[in-house]
Amino acid sequence: MRVAVVGCGTAGPVAALLLARDGHDVSMVERVAEPRAVGAGILLQRLGQEILGSLGLAEDLRRRSTPVLWVDARTRDGRRVMDFRYDDVVARSHGWGVHRGVLFELLWDAVSAAGIPIETGVRIDGLRSSASGWWLRTSSSGERGPFDLVIGADGARSRLRRLSGLASKDVGYPYGALWAVVDDPDGLAGDALFQGYGDTRITLGVLPTGIGKASIFWSIRSREMARTVAAGTAAWAEVARSYAGDLAPLIDRVPEGDLLAARYRDVVVRSPVLARAHGALVLLGDAAHAMSPQLGLGASLALADAWTLAACLRARPMDLSLALRDYDRARRAQIRYYRWCSRLMTPVFQSDVVPLGWARDLLAHPVARVPWVRRQFVTTLMGVRTSPWTTWAAPPGPPDHR
Numbered sequence: 001m002r003v004a005v006v007g008c009g010t011a012g013p014v015a016a017l018l019l020a021r022d023g024h025d026v027s028m029v030e031r032v033a034e035p036r037a038v039g040a041g042i043l044l045q046r047l048g049q050e051i052l053g054s055l056g057l058a059e060d061l062r063r064r065s066t067p068v069l070w071v072d073a074r075t076r077d078g079r080r081v082m083d084f085r086y087d088d089v090v091a092r093s094h095g096w097g098v099h100r101g102v103l104f105e106l107l108w109d110a111v112s113a114a115g116i117p118i119e120t121g122v123r124i125d126g127l128r129s130s131a132s133g134w135w136l137r138t139s140s141s142g143e144r145g146p147f148d149l150v151i152g153a154d155g156a157r158s159r160l161r162r163l164s165g166l167a168s169k170d171v172g173y174p175y176g177a178l179w180a181v182v183d184d185p186d187g188l189a190g191d192a193l194f195q196g197y198g199d200t201r202i203t204l205g206v207l208p209t210g211i212g213k214a215s216i217f218w219s220i221r222s223r224e225m226a227r228t229v230a231a232g233t234a235a236w237a238e239v240a241r242s243y244a245g246d247l248a249p250l251i252d253r254v255p256e257g258d259l260l261a262a263r264y265r266d267v268v269v270r271s272p273v274l275a276r277a278h279g280a281l282v283l284l285g286d287a288a289h290a291m292s293p294q295l296g297l298g299a300s301l302a303l304a305d306a307w308t309l310a311a312c313l314r315a316r317p318m319d320l321s322l323a324l325r326d327y328d329r330a331r332r333a334q335i336r337y338y339r340w341c342s343r344l345m346t347p348v349f350q351s352d353v354v355p356l357g358w359a360r361d362l363l364a365h366p367v368a369r370v371p372w373v374r375r376q377f378v379t380t381l382m383g384v385r386t387s388p389w390t391t392w393a394a395p396p397g398p399p400d401h402r
Contacts, residue, residue: 001025001148001313001320004136006124006160008035011285011302012153013107016116017055018310018397026116029136029144031154033121035108037101040179040217040262041209043068043193044096044103045383047394048300051307054397057106065096066191066208071381073195073364076243081197081364082377089378095193097208099181099215103299124154127163133279148320150281151309153302156265158287166283169268173292175350176225176263178218178236181209182253189214189247193296196243199357203349204243206250214250216240218259219350225261233259265290268339272331273324280324282309289335291342294349300383301338304394305331311395330395333386341380 001024005016008030020026044052044065052058073082086093111118126137133146152160161167189208196204205217218240220228228236233256241248267290272283285302308330316323348356368374376388384391 002133002146003027003149003151004029004134004144004147005151005153006136007031007152007154007158007285007287008104008108008111008118008120009153009155009285009302010103010107010299011287011306012151013111014051014055014303014306015151015153015284015309016111017107017114018306019313020114020116022310022314024313028111028116028118029122029124029138030118030120031123031159035104035120037099037104039100039104040181041097041207041213041215042100042103042299043207043296044098045297045300045381046090046093046095047383047392048303049096051303051394054307055110057110061098061103061106062096064102064210065098066189066210068095068097068193068208069191070193071195072192073197074245075361076196076198078245079361081361082195082368083365084368084374084377086378086382089375090382093382094191095381097193097210097215099210099213100299102210124159124163127160127281129276129279131278134276134281146279148279150279152281152283152287153285153306154287156267156286156290158267158283160281161267161269161283161287164274164281164283166269166271166274167267168270169266171266172222173264173266173346173350174222175219175346176222176261177293178220178225178228178259179262180216180254180258180260182214182216182250183212184208184214184250184253185212187212188250194245194247196245197349197357197361198243199354200348200351200360201354201357202243204240206244206247216250216254222263225263229259229261232256262293264292266292266343271328273328275321275324280320282324282327284309289339291339292346292350294342294345295338295381295383297338297383301335304334304383304392307394307397311397314397315395333390334392337386338383
């Protein structure tokens with residue numbers, strides 16, 4: 001097939017690599033004129049690690065990551081709220097704390113090495129289906145096509161999602177985050193994802209990020225971001241320091257002016273697939289299911305999307321519509337589970353419903369001592385659940401991908 005991949009974040013490059021390996025004619029377009037390594041740390045879970053391993057990228061990424069072995073969440077006065085380790089449930093398992101830019105560089109280099117054409121600075125302004133396939137109308141060079149398959153991997157504010165009309169919900173969250181990446185040569189962040197809570201309106205997060213770095217996240221109402229940034233880093237640090245416990249020195253390492261804002265969206269699509277008689281469009285990653293970052297699973301779910309799409313296309317090489325039907329079904333349970341987890345958890349950690357925070361601080365730690373509950377916490381964090389009773393496993397790839 002002739003395939004166009006729109007977006008060079010996480011899902012797009014992985015889908016491009018997998019489909020090119022399977023013999024498809026793949027090209028990529030990216031809105032940003034000069035893509036570069038940006039963003040803060042991400043926590044890459046086991047399912048994402050395994051998929052990158054199939055592409056031969058996991059070892060390089062592991063060397064540039066920090067193992068994250070456990071979650072340490074406390075109130076402002078140091079009382080424990082959550083304390084669980086990956087290996088409480090799965091032996092020798094852990095997340096990777098890594099800079100988003102490192103993952104981007106590895107994927108970008110792999111796409112380039114594979115000879116997949118990438119054109120940057122391309123804005124998609126239109127989308128149409130014809131008897132010959134799908135066409136993309138761009139702002140600079142007219143229409144591109146025809147394509148048998150268009151893959152929309154252009155993020156939470158996806159242009160292709162809007163043009164396709166697939167969204168049934170696409171709204172911004174009232175809370176976002178201020179973030180910064182700081183030097184941590186002495187390893188203060190250790191091997192834990194730390195969170196400090198002040199009822200439901202304040203969460204301070206610290207994630208070890210690669211080698212000698214840590215990412216700091218500060219939950220904040222979206223309408224207050226500009227005012228907080230304008231007041232200066234020192235004023236913010238005066239408040240944030242009291243939630244950091246032993247990690248307070250990291251707060252003081254945020255340079256003046258380095259606090260950046262991140263806003264999030266809640267996206268639901270009726271289906272990630274729009275099929276026509278001659279070709280189809282499919283949305284991957286945040287373009288299909290952007291949600292609150294509370295679970296930190298955006299990158300891992302995007303990788304699972306790309307892997308599953310390639311497997312379904314490989315299993316039905318002569319019938320694109322059936323392959324995409326299989327893809328939709330294969331991804332539905334996991335995405336639905338994490339969407340509901342996100343909706344249930346977000347008010348507890350990022351909202352103005354203060355009493356929920358009191359209940360969280362009182363009950364979370366003792367309840368998590370129950371083995372079944374603890375297993376649910378850990379496996380949900382790992383990104384492998386499809387319900388409280390079932391788990392997701394990646395469909396098999398061809399022998400040369402293993």
